[in-house]
Amino acid sequence: MRAAVVVALLWGAPLWAQDCADPQTQADMTGCAALDFAQADAALNAEYAATRDRAKARGAAQADALLQAQRAWIAYRDAACKAQGLEFEGGSLEPMVVAMCKTELTQRRSEDLRRLYENQ
Template sequence: MNLVTILLPLLAQASADTDAVASAGNASRCAEPTTQQAMNYCAAQEWEQADAALNRQWRATAAEMRRMDSAGVPDDGRPGYFSELLRGQRAWLVYRDHHCASVGNNARGGSMQPLLVANCKTRLTRARTAQLRELVDWPN
Protein backbone atom coordinates (compact mmCIF):
# COMPACT_ATOMS: atom_id res chain seq x y z
CA MET A 1 0.00 0.00 0.00
CA ASN A 2 1.48 3.33 -0.98
CA LEU A 3 1.13 6.72 0.67
CA VAL A 4 -1.33 8.05 -1.95
CA THR A 5 -3.71 5.16 -1.31
CA ILE A 6 -3.66 5.96 2.40
CA LEU A 7 -3.91 9.76 2.11
CA LEU A 8 -6.61 10.13 -0.57
CA PRO A 9 -9.51 8.83 1.58
CA LEU A 10 -8.33 10.95 4.52
CA LEU A 11 -8.12 14.09 2.38
CA ALA A 12 -11.56 13.42 0.88
CA GLN A 13 -13.09 13.06 4.34
CA ALA A 14 -11.37 16.22 5.58
CA SER A 15 -12.71 18.13 2.58
CA ALA A 16 -16.24 16.84 3.19
CA ASP A 17 -15.99 17.80 6.87
CA THR A 18 -14.78 21.29 5.93
CA ASP A 19 -17.66 21.71 3.45
CA ALA A 20 -20.19 20.63 6.09
CA VAL A 21 -18.80 23.07 8.64
CA ALA A 22 -18.77 25.87 6.05
CA SER A 23 -22.38 25.14 5.08
CA ALA A 24 -23.49 25.18 8.70
CA GLY A 25 -21.64 28.44 9.28
CA ASN A 26 -23.12 30.02 6.18
CA ALA A 27 -26.64 28.92 7.13
CA SER A 28 -26.30 30.47 10.57
CA ARG A 29 -24.90 33.71 9.18
CA CYS A 30 -27.88 33.94 6.82
CA ALA A 31 -30.28 33.95 9.76
CA GLU A 32 -29.32 37.58 10.39
CA PRO A 33 -26.58 38.73 8.02
CA THR A 34 -24.76 41.79 9.35
CA THR A 35 -22.33 42.70 6.58
CA GLN A 36 -22.95 43.57 2.95
CA GLN A 37 -20.83 40.59 1.92
CA ALA A 38 -22.99 38.27 4.03
CA MET A 39 -26.19 39.83 2.67
CA ASN A 40 -24.94 39.35 -0.89
CA TYR A 41 -23.98 35.75 -0.15
CA CYS A 42 -27.31 34.95 1.47
CA ALA A 43 -29.29 36.59 -1.34
CA ALA A 44 -27.32 34.53 -3.86
CA GLN A 45 -28.09 31.35 -1.88
CA GLU A 46 -31.80 32.22 -1.84
CA TRP A 47 -31.71 32.90 -5.58
CA GLU A 48 -30.04 29.53 -6.22
CA GLN A 49 -32.78 27.78 -4.24
CA ALA A 50 -35.49 29.61 -6.19
CA ASP A 51 -33.77 28.73 -9.46
CA ALA A 52 -33.56 25.06 -8.47
CA ALA A 53 -37.29 25.07 -7.67
CA LEU A 54 -37.99 26.73 -11.02
CA ASN A 55 -35.97 24.07 -12.85
CA ARG A 56 -37.89 21.28 -11.09
CA GLN A 57 -41.20 22.90 -12.00
CA TRP A 58 -40.02 23.53 -15.55
CA ARG A 59 -39.33 19.82 -16.02
CA ALA A 60 -42.80 18.91 -14.71
CA THR A 61 -44.59 21.55 -16.78
CA ALA A 62 -42.62 20.75 -19.94
CA ALA A 63 -43.43 17.06 -19.52
CA GLU A 64 -47.14 17.87 -19.19
CA MET A 65 -47.08 20.13 -22.26
CA ARG A 66 -45.35 17.38 -24.27
CA ARG A 67 -47.97 14.90 -23.03
CA MET A 68 -50.72 17.26 -24.16
CA ASP A 69 -49.02 17.61 -27.55
CA SER A 70 -48.82 13.83 -27.92
CA ALA A 71 -52.51 13.54 -27.02
CA GLY A 72 -53.24 15.49 -30.16
CA VAL A 73 -53.00 19.16 -30.99
CA PRO A 74 -55.84 20.48 -33.15
CA ASP A 75 -54.80 21.09 -36.75
CA ASP A 76 -55.48 24.82 -36.54
CA GLY A 77 -52.09 26.06 -37.73
CA ARG A 78 -51.04 27.25 -34.28
CA PRO A 79 -47.97 25.98 -32.37
CA GLY A 80 -48.27 23.13 -29.91
CA TYR A 81 -48.31 23.39 -26.14
CA PHE A 82 -44.63 22.69 -25.58
CA SER A 83 -43.33 24.95 -28.33
CA GLU A 84 -45.34 27.90 -26.95
CA LEU A 85 -44.14 27.12 -23.43
CA LEU A 86 -40.52 27.01 -24.61
CA ARG A 87 -40.80 30.29 -26.52
CA GLY A 88 -42.36 31.94 -23.48
CA GLN A 89 -39.72 30.60 -21.12
CA ARG A 90 -36.88 31.77 -23.32
CA ALA A 91 -38.42 35.24 -23.54
CA TRP A 92 -39.03 35.29 -19.79
CA LEU A 93 -35.38 34.42 -19.05
CA VAL A 94 -34.20 37.33 -21.21
CA TYR A 95 -36.71 39.65 -19.52
CA ARG A 96 -35.72 38.50 -16.02
CA ASP A 97 -32.01 38.95 -16.57
CA HIS A 98 -32.31 42.38 -18.20
CA HIS A 99 -34.92 43.66 -15.79
CA CYS A 100 -32.90 42.58 -12.76
CA ALA A 101 -29.74 44.10 -14.23
CA SER A 102 -31.68 47.36 -14.45
CA VAL A 103 -32.77 47.01 -10.83
CA GLY A 104 -29.15 46.37 -9.86
CA ASN A 105 -28.11 49.56 -11.60
CA ASN A 106 -29.75 51.47 -8.76
CA ALA A 107 -26.55 50.64 -6.88
CA ARG A 108 -24.34 50.50 -9.97
CA GLY A 109 -20.78 49.65 -9.05
CA GLY A 110 -21.58 49.51 -5.36
CA SER A 111 -21.37 46.58 -3.00
CA MET A 112 -25.17 46.44 -2.82
CA GLN A 113 -25.63 45.81 -6.56
CA PRO A 114 -25.37 41.99 -6.31
CA LEU A 115 -27.95 42.00 -3.50
CA LEU A 116 -30.45 43.97 -5.58
CA VAL A 117 -29.95 41.69 -8.59
CA ALA A 118 -30.23 38.48 -6.57
CA ASN A 119 -33.35 39.67 -4.72
CA CYS A 120 -34.96 40.69 -8.01
CA LYS A 121 -34.16 37.34 -9.63
CA THR A 122 -35.47 35.48 -6.58
CA ARG A 123 -38.74 37.40 -6.61
CA LEU A 124 -39.33 37.00 -10.35
CA THR A 125 -38.24 33.36 -10.35
CA ARG A 126 -40.66 32.45 -7.57
CA ALA A 127 -43.46 34.17 -9.46
CA ARG A 128 -42.55 32.31 -12.66
CA THR A 129 -42.43 29.01 -10.79
CA ALA A 130 -46.00 29.64 -9.63
CA GLN A 131 -47.04 30.47 -13.21
CA LEU A 132 -45.56 27.21 -14.49
CA ARG A 133 -47.32 25.29 -11.72
CA GLU A 134 -50.62 26.94 -12.69
CA LEU A 135 -50.23 25.69 -16.27
CA VAL A 136 -50.09 22.13 -14.98
CA ASP A 137 -52.84 22.58 -12.39
CA TRP A 138 -55.29 24.34 -14.71
CA PRO A 139 -58.30 24.42 -14.44
CA ASN A 140 -58.12 23.51 -10.74
Protein backbone atom coordinates in the same frame (compact mmCIF):
# COMPACT_ATOMS: atom_id res chain seq x y z
CA MET B 1 -26.27 22.21 -4.54
CA ARG B 2 -23.79 22.64 -7.39
CA ALA B 3 -25.74 25.66 -8.65
CA ALA B 4 -25.58 27.21 -5.18
CA VAL B 5 -21.81 26.83 -5.10
CA VAL B 6 -21.45 28.35 -8.57
CA VAL B 7 -23.72 31.27 -7.70
CA ALA B 8 -21.95 31.86 -4.38
CA LEU B 9 -18.55 31.87 -6.08
CA LEU B 10 -19.76 34.20 -8.80
CA TRP B 11 -21.06 36.63 -6.21
CA GLY B 12 -17.78 36.45 -4.29
CA ALA B 13 -19.32 34.99 -1.14
CA PRO B 14 -18.00 31.70 0.14
CA LEU B 15 -20.82 29.19 0.61
CA TRP B 16 -19.27 27.69 3.71
CA ALA B 17 -19.18 31.02 5.58
CA GLN B 18 -22.85 31.92 5.24
CA ASP B 19 -24.98 32.55 8.31
CA CYS B 20 -28.15 33.58 6.60
CA ALA B 21 -30.17 33.63 9.80
CA ASP B 22 -28.41 36.84 10.78
CA PRO B 23 -25.98 38.12 8.14
CA GLN B 24 -23.77 40.87 9.55
CA THR B 25 -21.84 42.22 6.59
CA GLN B 26 -22.78 43.33 3.10
CA ALA B 27 -20.80 40.40 1.73
CA ASP B 28 -22.84 38.02 3.91
CA MET B 29 -26.12 39.66 2.84
CA THR B 30 -25.10 39.41 -0.81
CA GLY B 31 -24.06 35.79 -0.36
CA CYS B 32 -27.36 34.96 1.30
CA ALA B 33 -29.26 36.67 -1.51
CA ALA B 34 -27.28 34.59 -4.01
CA LEU B 35 -28.14 31.41 -2.09
CA ASP B 36 -31.82 32.38 -2.02
CA PHE B 37 -31.72 32.85 -5.78
CA ALA B 38 -29.99 29.50 -6.28
CA GLN B 39 -32.75 27.80 -4.28
CA ALA B 40 -35.49 29.62 -6.20
CA ASP B 41 -33.80 28.73 -9.50
CA ALA B 42 -33.59 25.05 -8.54
CA ALA B 43 -37.29 25.07 -7.63
CA LEU B 44 -38.09 26.77 -10.94
CA ASN B 45 -36.12 24.16 -12.88
CA ALA B 46 -38.08 21.38 -11.18
CA GLU B 47 -41.40 23.13 -11.82
CA TYR B 48 -40.46 23.79 -15.44
CA ALA B 49 -39.63 20.11 -15.97
CA ALA B 50 -43.03 19.07 -14.62
CA THR B 51 -44.80 21.72 -16.71
CA ARG B 52 -42.84 20.70 -19.79
CA ASP B 53 -44.01 17.11 -19.31
CA ARG B 54 -47.63 18.30 -19.13
CA ALA B 55 -47.10 20.42 -22.25
CA LYS B 56 -45.55 17.50 -24.14
CA ALA B 57 -48.60 15.40 -23.29
CA ARG B 58 -50.67 18.01 -25.12
CA GLY B 59 -48.49 17.96 -28.21
CA ALA B 60 -45.23 19.14 -29.69
CA ALA B 61 -46.58 22.60 -30.55
CA GLN B 62 -47.52 23.27 -26.94
CA ALA B 63 -44.16 22.02 -25.67
CA ASP B 64 -42.33 24.23 -28.18
CA ALA B 65 -44.43 27.25 -27.23
CA LEU B 66 -43.61 26.66 -23.56
CA LEU B 67 -39.89 26.44 -24.35
CA GLN B 68 -39.98 29.70 -26.31
CA ALA B 69 -41.93 31.40 -23.53
CA GLN B 70 -39.47 30.20 -20.90
CA ARG B 71 -36.50 31.45 -22.89
CA ALA B 72 -38.17 34.83 -23.33
CA TRP B 73 -39.05 34.95 -19.65
CA ILE B 74 -35.42 34.28 -18.63
CA ALA B 75 -34.25 37.11 -20.88
CA TYR B 76 -36.91 39.38 -19.37
CA ARG B 77 -35.99 38.44 -15.78
CA ASP B 78 -32.30 39.04 -16.33
CA ALA B 79 -32.84 42.38 -18.10
CA ALA B 80 -35.40 43.61 -15.55
CA CYS B 81 -33.17 42.75 -12.62
CA LYS B 82 -30.10 44.25 -14.27
CA ALA B 83 -32.09 47.47 -14.72
CA GLN B 84 -33.15 47.38 -11.08
CA GLY B 85 -29.56 46.86 -9.97
CA LEU B 86 -28.34 49.85 -11.97
CA GLU B 87 -29.72 52.12 -9.27
CA PHE B 88 -26.72 50.92 -7.24
CA GLU B 89 -24.29 50.50 -10.16
CA GLY B 90 -20.77 49.78 -9.04
CA GLY B 91 -21.71 49.73 -5.38
CA SER B 92 -21.73 46.86 -2.94
CA LEU B 93 -25.54 46.73 -2.99
CA GLU B 94 -25.84 46.10 -6.73
CA PRO B 95 -25.27 42.31 -6.74
CA MET B 96 -27.55 41.83 -3.74
CA VAL B 97 -30.36 43.85 -5.32
CA VAL B 98 -30.02 41.92 -8.57
CA ALA B 99 -30.09 38.57 -6.75
CA MET B 100 -33.11 39.59 -4.68
CA CYS B 101 -34.94 40.72 -7.82
CA LYS B 102 -34.13 37.45 -9.58
CA THR B 103 -35.33 35.49 -6.57
CA GLU B 104 -38.66 37.29 -6.47
CA LEU B 105 -39.32 37.01 -10.20
CA THR B 106 -38.20 33.37 -10.25
CA GLN B 107 -40.54 32.47 -7.41
CA ARG B 108 -43.41 34.17 -9.26
CA ARG B 109 -42.56 32.28 -12.45
CA SER B 110 -42.56 28.97 -10.55
CA GLU B 111 -46.07 29.74 -9.34
CA ASP B 112 -47.18 30.75 -12.84
CA LEU B 113 -45.87 27.46 -14.24
CA ARG B 114 -47.54 25.51 -11.44
CA ARG B 115 -50.90 27.04 -12.41
CA LEU B 116 -50.41 26.88 -16.19
CA TYR B 117 -52.34 23.67 -16.87
CA GLU B 118 -54.24 23.61 -13.58
CA ASN B 119 -57.69 24.02 -15.15
CA GLN B 120 -57.14 22.11 -18.35
